[in-house]
Amino acid sequence: MEMYFLADAATAGERVAFPADEARHIARVCRHRVGDRLFATDGAGCELELELAEVGPETVQARVLGRRTRPREPRARVTLALGIIRPDRFETVVEAVTQLGVAAILPLQTGRTVARLGGSRVERMRRVALEAMKCSTRTVAPDVAEPVGFDGLLDSAAGCEQVLLAYEGEHGPGMVDVLDPEAGSVLLVVGPEGGFAPEEVERLRAAGARSFSMGPRRLRAEVAAVAAVANAMQLLHEMDGARTADVPERRCY
């Protein structure tokens, strides 16, 4: 299953034109021909099944065969708030957690954050998220937010059913003990390399956050982030048979 980006959300029977960069990829890299079938998404939940009607080096048009809404998207909205780490490592996290199904990524500026993320880096992370969306055959591109401070984090927390904090000072419950598998929205908070300051943890707890341990081994921030999202998706039944009715036919891993 090949997935392309197409901003137009057309309906069955209509004809659509791909943007130039997608057209080049279809015509020159994948060498598709008239009559080939492929999929496109607007990154906002709409998936179109298409049959190519015109394939030129710069212009590719297709006829819409069918349209679906949010196939393969998780039921629950999982947001990852991650303390800012080195931009190249943050991009790797964006790529991985997009494939795993997050709805949003919130770069977090905490008291102990050392690295910085400029506007161009955030733009680049958005492009990484869009590519990872296509590769993973998702139909929604996660929202990569501008970096927020602690107040912004608390604003986001207020909109989520559950706020869970990966905290190395926590020797008690694991995620399995605090995550509600039926939750509709979960905010996962993972600190930067320097960890959270105790007063930050207290502010989060006062706002309703529950902390959890990730075990006795020390994890780098980017590994903690990917593992936390994978574990949350497992507990939310997003990685088992309950959600695999429409797996794309091409191999995934």
Add this chain to the structure above:
Amino acid sequence: MEMYFLADAATAGERVAFPADEARHIARVCRHRVGDRLFATDGAGCELELELAEVGPETVQARVLGRRTRPREPRARVTLALGIIRPDRFETVVEAVTQLGVAAILPLQTGRTVARLGGSRVERMRRVALEAMKCSTRTVAPDVAEPVGFDGLLDSAAGCEQVLLAYEGEHGPGMVDVLDPEAGSVLLVVGPEGGFAPEEVERLRAAGARSFSMGPRRLRAEVAAVAAVANAMQLLHEMDGARTADVPERRCY
């Protein structure tokens, strides 16, 4: 908690000398002084608590205060067999899954494997594993094996209680449905980018392997590998309070 490598497995009261590269790191990078306390492991399960007795630019000696066996190591032995992917991406997987607690990593040459791993790359992956062991405060360095073919994989499978195959053709059970949380040894098999050939899947199943889905979103091989290990560790209760009695005091994430 700082963890260094020391091949000698000494007992309490003895005096030990660090190898030159660790000595330089202790003296010059971390600027430790006589009387400072730190930890060292031989990578084979022995952890020593040490007090520095002599700190020179090339020579660092310490007195052994205490000795423990396999602290912070998982109860279950989890082996990751991963179809060979680009060496730099494979190294990232080695770093992450070492932190997450795997006992061994098996590079797997399958029918659809495109990338190659030379001997020097395997050596480099072993150094990555050793560094990740120290950073994560583990006391066992995972075994990074020479690449094996399908017969070698079946040999390894014969020594494991459970063999679980992440298979994109599986639309039914997830890992939660097939992994026994009480298993003493688990072999997780994740294919390369090209996936497994159907006859390879059949050979693995005939050898007792059970396949599982990782959900409807397509995962790149390296993301599938890290997520599979994180999910297995979660199901084995290696990432919750049951195992966090002796978390190191320094922040992990």
